[in-house]
Amino acid sequence: MAKSATVAVEPNFLAQMLDASLDPRQNKEAELKIRAEEKKSGFSLVLLQITASDSFSSNTRLASALFFKNFIKRNWTDEDGNYKLPEQEVASIKSELIGLMVSVPPSIQAQLGEAISAIADSDFWQQWDTLVDDLVSRLTPDNHVVNAGVLQVAHSIFSRWRPLFRSDELFTEVNHVLSKFAVPYMSLLQNLDACIEKDKSNKVALSQDFAELDLAVQLFYDLSCQDLPPQFEDAIPALADLLLKYLRFDNELLRTDDENEAGPLESVKAGIFEGLTLYVQKYYDAFGPHVKRFVENSWELLTTVGLEPKYDVLVSKALNFLTSTTSNPEQAKPFNDNNVLAQVVDKVILPNLSLRDSDIEMFEDEPIEFIRRDLEGSDSETRRRAATDFLRKLMEQFETPVTTVVSSYVKQYLAMYSKNPKANWRAKDTAVYLFCSIAAKGTPTAARGVAQTNSLVDVGEFFSNNLAGDLTGSNIEPLLKVDAIKYLYIFRSIITNEQWQQAMPLLVNRLGDSNYVVYTYAGIAVERVLYLTDENGKPLIDPTHITSLSQDLLEHLFSLIEQSGRAEKIQENEFLMRCVMRVLIVIKEGLLPITDAVLQHLVSITNIIYRNPSNPRFYYYHFESIGALIRFAGPSEALKMQQAFFSPFLVILQNSVEEFMPYVFQLFAAMLEVEPAKPLPQPFQSLIPPIIAPPIWEQRGNVPALVRLLTAIIPRAAEDLAQSNQLEGVLGIFQKLVSTKIYESHGFDLLECVIDSYPPATLEPYWIHVITIMLTRLQSQQSTAFHLRFVRFYHYIASRDDRGLGTDFFVAVTDKVQHDVFRGLYLSIVLPKTQQLTRPLDRKTAVISFTKSLADSEAFVTRYPKGWPHTCNALLKLLEVPPLPSKREDMITDHDVDDSSFGVGFTQLQTIRKPINDPWADVMDLRKWVGQYLQAADRRHSGRIGKFVNEGLSEDAKGVLSTYMRL
Numbered sequence: 018m019a020k021s022a023t024v025a026v027e028p029n030f031l032a033q034m035l036d037a038s039l040d041p042r043q044n045k046e047a048e049l050k051i052r053a054e055e056k057k058s059g060f061s062l063v064l065l066q067i068t069a070s071d072s073f074s075s076n077t078r079l080a081s082a083l084f085f086k087n088f089i090k091r092n093w094t095d096e097d098g099n100y101k102l103p104e105q106e107v108a109s110i111k112s113e114l115i116g117l118m119v120s121v122p123p124s125i126q127a128q129l130g131e132a133i134s135a136i137a138d139s140d141f142w143q144q145w146d147t148l149v150d151d152l153v154s155r156l157t158p159d160n161h162v163v164n165a166g167v168l169q170v171a172h173s174i175f176s177r178w179r180p181l182f183r184s185d186e187l188f189t190e191v192n193h194v195l196s197k198f199a200v201p202y203m204s205l206l207q208n209l210d211a212c213i214e215k216d217k218s219n220k221v222a223l224s225q226d227f228a229e230l231d232l233a234v235q236l237f238y239d240l241s242c243q244d245l246p247p248q249f250e251d252a253i254p255a256l257a258d259l260l261l262k263y264l265r266f267d268n269e270l271l272r273t274d275d276e277n278e279a280g281p282l283e284s285v286k287a288g289i290f291e292g293l294t295l296y297v298q299k300y301y302d303a304f305g306p307h308v309k310r311f312v313e314n315s316w317e318l319l320t321t322v323g324l325e326p327k328y329d330v331l332v333s334k335a336l337n338f339l340t341s342t343t344s345n346p347e348q349a350k351p352f353n354d355n356n357v358l359a360q361v362v363d364k365v366i367l368p369n370l371s372l373r374d375s376d377i378e379m380f381e382d383e384p385i386e387f388i389r390r391d392l393e394g395s396d397s398e399t400r401r402r403a404a405t406d407f408l409r410k411l412m413e414q415f416e417t418p419v420t421t422v423v424s425s426y427v428k429q430y431l432a433m434y435s436k437n438p439k440a441n442w443r444a445k446d447t448a449v450y451l452f453c454s455i456a457a458k459g460t461p462t463a464a465r466g467v468a469q470t471n472s473l474v475d476v477g478e479f480f481s482n483n484l485a486g487d488l489t490g491s492n493i494e495p496l497l498k499v500d501a502i503k504y505l506y507i508f509r510s511i512i513t514n515e516q517w518q519q520a521m522p523l524l525v526n527r528l529g530d531s532n533y534v535v536y537t538y539a540g541i542a543v544e545r546v547l548y549l550t551d552e553n554g555k556p557l558i559d560p561t562h563i564t565s566l567s568q569d570l571l572e573h574l575f576s577l578i579e580q581s582g583r584a585e586k587i588q589e590n591e592f593l594m595r596c597v598m599r600v601l602i603v604i605k606e607g608l609l610p611i612t613d614a615v616l617q618h619l620v621s622i623t624n625i626i627y628r629n630p631s632n633p634r635f636y637y638y639h640f641e642s643i644g645a646l647i648r649f650a651g652p653s654e655a656l657k658m659q660q661a662f663f664s665p666f667l668v669i670l671q672n673s674v675e676e677f678m679p680y681v682f683q684l685f686a687a688m689l690e691v692e693p694a695k696p697l698p699q700p701f702q703s704l705i706p707p708i709i710a711p712p713i714w715e716q717r718g719n720v721p722a723l724v725r726l727l728t729a730i731i732p733r734a735a736e737d738l739a740q741s742n743q744l745e746g747v748l749g750i751f752q753k754l755v756s757t758k759i760y761e762s763h764g765f766d767l768l769e770c771v772i773d774s775y776p777p778a779t780l781e782p783y784w785i786h787v788i789t790i791m792l793t794r795l796q797s798q799q800s801t802a803f804h805l806r807f808v809r810f811y812h813y814i815a816s817r818d819d820r821g822l823g824t825d826f827f828v829a830v831t832d833k834v835q836h837d838v839f840r841g842l843y844l845s846i847v848l849p850k851t852q853q854l855t856r857p858l859d860r861k862t863a864v865i866s867f868t869k870s871l872a873d874s875e876a877f878v879t880r881y882p883k884g885w886p887h888t889c890n891a892l893l894k895l896l897e898v899p900p901l902p903s904k905r906e907d908m909i910t911d912h913d914v915d916d917s918s919f920g921v922g923f924t925q926l927q928t929i930r931k932p933i934n935d936p937w938a939d940v941m942d943l944r945k946w947v948g949q950y951l952q953a954a955d956r957r958h959s960g961r962i963g964k965f966v967n968e969g970l971s972e973d974a975k976g977v978l979s980t981y982m983r984l
Contacts, residue, residue: 026054026063032073035080051084061088061102062109068125069117078121082128089132094139096759111136115151119166126166130173137174142193148174149197156201158208161225168232171198175239183243191243199240199248206233210259220270227271227281230263234288238295245300257307260289264314276325277375283331290315290334297341308342315339320364326375329400336369336403340410349414358411358422366408367426369400370454371447372496380496384533385589392503392541405454412455412471420473423455431483442494445483449500452479453507465510465549476508477516488523495532502527502535506542509549514557521546521558525566528573536577540596547599556603564607567600571611574600575618584629587622591634598638601645602909602928612650616661619643623665630676637924640680644928645909647684651691658688663700670707675716679923682708682722687929689729697734705730705738709746714753718922724754724763725931728770735774747771748783752790758800765806769813777821784830792834795846801853808850809859811842812866817936824866824874839876843884848891858935860895865937867892868947872954872962886969893977896944948981 031054037047054060067073067081089110092101100107114136118129141148155167175194181187209230216222237256240246249256264286273280279287293311296304315335322328342348352358379387390399412419430448434441456474457467470476484501487493505512505520512520524546527539549557563570574597578587601608601615608615622639630636643662651658666681689701707713708723727747731738738744748771754764768787772780791810794803815824831839851863867888870877877885909927940946955962966975 026057026060028063028067030054031063032067032077032081035067035077035084036074038084039076039080055088055092059106061085061092061106062113064088065110065113065117068121068129075122075124079125079128082121082125082132086128086132086135090135093136096757098139111140111145111148115148115155115167115170118170119155119163121166123165123169126169130169133170134173134177137177141174142190146193149194153197153201156205159212161212161222161229164205165225165229165232168229168236172232172235172239175236178239179242181243187243195240195246195248199246202233202236202240203248203252206259209233210262217268218270223268223270224281227285231281231284231288234285234292238288238292241292241295241300245303250303253303253307257304257310260293261310261314264289264311264318273327275327277327279327279330283328286318287331287334290331290338294334294338294341297338297345301345308348312339312342312348316365319369324368324373326373332369332400333403336365336400336407340403340407343407343410343414346414349411352411353415353418355418355422358415358418361411362408362422362426366404366451367447369404370450372443377496380534384537387534388537388541388592392506392538401450405450408454409457412458416471417473420455420471423451424474427451442497446496446500449484449504453504457507461507466507466545468510470508470511476511477513480504480508480512485520485523488520488527495530495535498527498530498532498535499538502538502542506538506545509542509546514551517546517557521562525570528570528577537590537592540574540577541592544592544596544599547603558603560603560605560607563600564604567604567607568611568614571597571600571615571618579618579622582625584626585631588626588630588632588635591632591638594635594638594642598642598645598928601642601649605649608646609650609653612646612654612657615646616657619646620661620665623662623669627665627669627672627674627677630674633676636677636680640677640684641926641928643684644687644926647687647691648928651688655688655691658691659698659700662688667700670704675718678716679718679722680926682719682726683926683929686722686726686729686931687926689726689733690931693729693732695733697730697737701730702734702737705734705743709743709750714750718924720754720760721763721923721925724767727767731770732774739775739779744771744775745783748787751787755790755794758798758802761794761803762806765810769810772814772822773820777826785833788830788834792831792838792842795842804846804850805853808847808854809862811847812851812859812863815866815870816862818869818873824870825876828874828876828880840881840884843881844887848887851891852894858933860898861935861937861940861943864892864895864943864947865940867895868950871965872951873958878961882965885965886974889966889970889978890974892947893974896947896981944981948978948983951978952982 031051034047034050034054037043038051040047064081064085068078068085070078073081095101102110114129114133118126118133121129137145137148152167152171155163157163178187178191209226213223213226213230216226241249267282271280271282297308301308315338318335319332319339322332343352352361376387379390391401408419408423427448430444430451434445434448438445452474456471456476456479458469458471459467461467480501484504487497487501502524505524521543524539524543528536528543530536530539547556547558547563551557574593578590578593578597581587619639619642623643626636626639647658662684666685669677669681685701685704689697704726708726713719714723727750731747738747747767751764751768751771754760754767756764777784791807795807811827814822814827817823818826828839831842851867854860854863870888871885871892877888909930951962966978970978
């Protein structure tokens with residue numbers, strides 16, 4: 018990132034802009050001005066100065082910390098790991114950041130902690146080996162504010178280890194930390210324990226003690242997550258005593274009156290249970306002797322703690338701990354008794370599985386949050402989920418007794434409901450949850466739900482007898498309708514095709530329900546069922562059945578989405594938008610009669626939500642829906658698509674709506690790809706100057722989408738680009754992309770499109786420069802990925818002799834860069850790396866390239882005759898593992914938006930995934946084609962091929978080649 022050495026940032030002006038960024042009326046303009054300040058010298062250090070200064074308001078300091086965090090995430094290193102800031106600025110940040118973090122309020126600490134974690138991702142520990150020593154040096158015996166700051170920094174860094182796979186590099190880092198941090202950490206625990214004893218009657222001090230203990234408990238997990246630290250292993254009895262002490266600890270000074278927010282006691286205990294679960298799962302051999310005491314304590318806690326929401330996380334963590342211990346057959350033995358199981362269900366499962374008033378309040382007041390918690394898996398820390406997991410783990414160990422005991426409770430609760438449905442409807446809800454808990458086996462998937470069930474129960478019969486009526490009856494409690502729909506959703510893979518023919522209309526009808534949660538659940542279930550296929554890949558629900566009702570179905574879905582005109586409210590319910598997307602994908606060309614209506618709705622939604630993008634899931638499904646419309650209606654309605662979407666998309670680009678821009682570029686490209694042979698439409702010509710200008714390429718998420726758009730524009734505007742000298746700008750983009758590892762493949766894609774679109778003579782002035790760039794990369798930045806992409810490029814050129822290219826063309830071009838450089842490239846890179854190509858089309862291209870070189874290359878006759886047998890042997894080796902023929906992929910699978918990386922940078926739209934273009938689609942049998950091509954070449958060249966075969970190949974190779982020539 019370029020910075021001016023002469024222009025400095027003015028702190029007061031920057032603070033004013035930070036304040037303005039908090040005002041919705043000024044934030045866009047303020048953020049642009051702050052971005053301009055970023056280019057000045059020492060911008061990041063001035064942000065830290067504002068963050069540290071008491072002379073600024075707390076909101077200004079927090080905004081400054083937030084901008085600092087985001088600035089660091091964008092500008093710390095480039096794609097190759099090199100610092101983008103001056104070294105002096107980097108050093109100053111590292112030296113100041115830890116001291117600042119331990120001295121600021123917790124809200125600011127959280128932002129700085131994320132910045133430290135971002136720096137640690139690239140620098141820790143080799144390039145920041147003083148960090149742990151710095152942290153340890155700041156720990157004190159009794160200053161809890163400073164200690165909490167140190168522990169917060171440590172947690173922000175060491176928590177990065179939790180999801181990582183084991184590796185030598187990771188363990189080197191962990192051992193580096195443990196060697197310096199573990200012993201001081203153990204001393205801190207002892208001091209903290211003593212302080213808590215001393216401060217039992219001092220509410221302020223005790224609260225500070227527990228804030229520090231909460232972080233210390235989280236660090237206990239961080240430091241143990243990869244392997245059992247030797248320092249901890251030696252002290253397990255003492256650690257176990259300390260953890261048990263604080264699970265039992267109670268002090269009225271730490272209790273809170275708020276029923277919804279957990280206090281320090283609940284937070285610490287929940288963290289302890291999380292650590293205990295880790296030790297039971299990974300280090301049972303060392304920790305096993307202490308488990309019984311913790312099981313007894315957790316049982317006592319679960320049977321005495323209240324039902325208030327503030328205990329939810331604690332209860333779920335305690336249940337998770339019990340679940341992990343039950344995985345051990347020895348620990349599970351006490352539960353192998355019907356009386357004990359009945360107590361477990363009665364005292365632990367039922368209280369935590371049953372609906373509470375707070376659940377019903379959420380259902381009524383925060384319906385979208387209720388749905389996300391209950392259905393999408395974000396309820397991993399709710400009582401219901403944890404109780405269900407515990408019950409299923411018990412069933413894994415003792416299937417028959419657990420099924421018997423729970424079934425008796427299911428019958429009991431259903432009978433209670435039957436006596437008085439209006440008063441006892443919650444009993445039926447509990448019965449359904451209990452039944453689902455024992456009916457489902459294994460881990461359900463997002464695609465197919467539950468795949469295996471308990472053979473001791475009948476899933477279909479339970480639905481018919483107890484739930485089907487809730488989808489058709491009147492005066493049914495909304496939550497019971499939800500239970501019925503969710504049941505279909507969970508067991509969607511188990512329910513037979515015949516049963517689905519009956520159930521599907523019921524689901525569709527429930528889309529018309531007046532209750533938000535009910536119609537949303539119906540949309541979720543409809544979408545997932547439409548996604549299902551049988552073992553042969555055939556849709557479970559015949560698309561023709563959906564096509565006939567698609568107009569009414571889509572109109573209703575759009576009316577639900579658009580019933581509020583506010584951007585954030587429209588985007589609230591991504592489940593409905595996903596259902597729209599799925600219907601469009603399923604009916605395919607069946608949407609042609611309703612194109613105008615769908616188009617109108619999608620344009621209207623786009624025009625509203627671009628002003629405030631707030632839900633990445635919603636707008637991803639929205640743009641996939643537009644993609645489906647373009648894919649299936651575009652070939653016959655190309656002009657209509659362009660006219661409808663160009664203006665709203667242009668507004669998005671003009672307003673620099675970064676979240677939407679990569680989607681817009683992809684959709685523009687898809688519109689143009691529909692009619693590749695026609696001239697570029699006039700409106701799109703205005704896009705060329707801005708999309709080949711450098712600024713738009715600085716946003717990483719734009720790059721793949723921009724390359725796709727350019728490769729759609731170039732064939733349709735080739736002549737205009739050349740005449741207006743814009744071709745050089747395109748090749749400049751290629752040079753920039755191919756110079757970085759992360760974008761090199763996109764650079765080659767762009768270059769190959771240019772070569773495809775122009776005759777060799779037009780590109781003659783550029784060839785030496787292009788090849789020089791590649792050779793420089795090959796020499797200076799060795800990588801297998803670049804080698805393979807270069808080899809693909811070589812075969813692409815060598816195979817296209819029909820376009821004036823070919824092997825001899827490549828040899829001649831490389832000669833102009835450096836005489837005879839081809840020899841080394843071919844022997845050391847092209848021949849060996851070709852065998853590593855994995856994509857079927859790449860291997861097919863290599864076969865055709867080698868064959869044409871053998872058949873017609875004069876260079877291989879006159880300059881490189883020894884290369885002929887090497888090439889032939891490489892060709893035969895490729896043909897022994899022939900590539901599969903390229904197939905058109907009709908299955909559209911959208912992204913898993915629960916994936917942690919979703920929405921970060923570029924997200925490809927699957928509905929308009931660029932099809933693979935096979936220039937040799939008519940070549941089906943490669944071996945036969947090779948044999949016939951070489952035979953024809955032998956005739957053209959008066960037996961030259963036969964002579965090379967006889968003189969250069971082994972007997973085995975001759976035999977294989979002759980077999981091909983007889984096909």
